[in-house]
Amino acid sequence: GEGRGSVRSSSELIAYKNVNDIPQSRELMIQIDQKNEVILLPIYGSMVPFHIATVKSVTSQQDSNRTGYIRIIFNVPGTPFSPQDANSMKFQGSIYLKEVSFRSKNPRHVSEVVQQIKSLRRQVNSRESEKAERAT
Amino acid sequence: MADGHLFNNILLGGRGGTLRVHSGGIIWKKQGGGKVVEVDKADIVGVSWMKVPRAFQLGFRIKDGLFYKFTGFREQDVSSLNAFLQNSVGITPEEKQLSVSGQNWGEVDLDGNMLTFLVGSKQAFEVSLADVSQTQLQGKNEVVLEFHVDDTTGANEKDSLMELSFHIPNSNTLFVGDETRS
Numbered sequence: 001g002e003g004r005g006s007v008r009s010s011s012e013l014i015a016y017k018n019v020n021d022i023p024q025s026r027e028l029m030i031q032i033d034q035k036n037e038v039i040l041l042p043i044y045g046s047m048v049p050f051h052i053a054t055v056k057s058v059t060s061q062q063d064s065n066r067t068g069y070i071r072i073i074f075n076v077p078g079t080p081f082s083p084q085d086a087n088s089m090k091f092q093g094s095i096y097l098k099e100v101s102f103r104s105k106n107p108r109h110v111s112e113v114v115q116q117i118k119s120l121r122r123q124v125n126s127r128e129s130e131k132a133e134r135a136t
Numbered sequence: 137m138a139d140g141h142l143f144n145n146i147l148l149g150g151r152g153g154t155l156r157v158h159s160g161g162i163i164w165k166k167q168g169g170g171k172v173v174e175v176d177k178a179d180i181v182g183v184s185w186m187k188v189p190r191a192f193q194l195g196f197r198i199k200d201g202l203f204y205k206f207t208g209f210r211e212q213d214v215s216s217l218n219a220f221l222q223n224s225v226g227i228t229p230e231e232k233q234l235s236v237s238g239q240n241w242g243e244v245d246l247d248g249n250m251l252t253f254l255v256g257s258k259q260a261f262e263v264s265l266a267d268v269s270q271t272q273l274q275g276k277n278e279v280v281l282e283f284h285v286d287d288t289t290g291a292n293e294k295d296s297l298m299e300l301s302f303h304i305p306n307s308n309t310l311f312v313g314d315e316t317r318s
Binding site: 013014015016017018019020021022023024027028029030038042043044045046047048049050051054069070074075076077078093094095096097098099100101102103104105106109 | 148149150187188189190203205207234236237238239240241242243244253260261262263264278280285293294295296297298299300301302303304305307308309310
């Protein structure tokens with residue numbers, strides 16, 4: 001596994017290098033870009049990328065009207081094991097996006113999104129801890 | 137009304153239509169009829185361009201806090217529209233850059249009704265405070281913004297934003313108190 005050139009360390013946290021690298025989407029809905037390890041959130045008519053390493057957890061809910069709700073919590077300083085903590089001195093003046101919630105007309109889409117985010121997080125986390133282990 | 141520039145396939149909130157930019161303002165008409173957005177030049181507070189994936193986006197900030205983002209312009213449209221907006225409408229659009237780095241930490245800029253989240257001085261996203269129904273302070277370091285659930289901007293969103301919150305560390309010096317800001 002040494003030859004994997006595309007593996008980035010979590011400290012870099014670069015979702016995309018160029019604007020045109022963002023995958024085209026016809027619909028304004030939450031999407032997961034597995035290849036680049038990014039979640040894309042529709043905020044005010046734009047798809048906004050967040051690197052999966054910024055995501056702490058994701059939860060979902062469904063009400064009786066078959067409306068789905070999805071809540072994404074991001075890593076912020078002071079949270080144990082958050083990847084930015086090593087860097088938090090560098091970004092001392094920063095403000096963090098901590099949480100976003102969306103309402104969805106499609107409960108199936110909500111559960112798909114939650115599953116995809118969770119599995120992508122697991123994937124990235126196990127790779128990162130494997131790397132950290134190898135480094136010690 | 138024959139003056140100005142007409143653009144086809146211009147998206148507003150995910151819906152396609154035509155946009156006419158004329159000396160008196162702008163008119164966007166949804167494809168196949170229905171929704172019409174008409175803005176008088178006197179109500180335009182600011183205009184901005186931004187490069188978005190595979191297109192350019194033209195943003196109009198309106199007096200009452202509304203913000204229309206039209207997407208689908210080509211690169212050559214930018215220069216021709218800039219010349220027209222400057223000469224015939226008397227507005228010089230500003231250039232904004234989009235952050236695509238995927239970070240969740242940056243700066244918050246408040247300008248009138250717009251709240252912009254900037255990463256490395258590029259815009260990650262912006263929201264209109266006119267759509268905020270409630271704000272809450274949670275603990276000492278978290279500010280929660282709740283949004284109206286109806287889509288007043290006409291956005292055709294499958295998933296719509298309900299709530300977002302910012303974590304403001306104690307080390308932040310910008311938002312120690314609003315009174316000190318000019």
